[in-house]
Amino acid sequence: MLAGLTIRQIPLACSGRADNIAIEGGALFVGIYYYSLYVDGNLVDTKQMILTK
Numbered sequence: 001m002l003a004g005l006t007i008r009q010i011p012l013a014c015s016g017r018a019d020n021i022a023i024e025g026g027a028l029f030v031g032i033y034y035y036s037l038y039v040d041g042n043l044v045d046t047k048q049m050i051l052t053k
Contacts, residue, residue, distance in 0.1 A: 007033075025051050 007028070010021055030053050036046040 023049075025053070 012021075028051055030051055033049045033051060034046055035049060037044045
């Protein structure tokens, strides 16, 4: 269990357009995950993802 730890950071190119990120759930445990979007070092939003198998 990795409670409270950063699992992965994915930098995005500054392209001025929306990008999509695909998460491979097979490498993660079943549970609730939180992901955050940072722009120029500032937190923009945090969302919740529930992974079930």
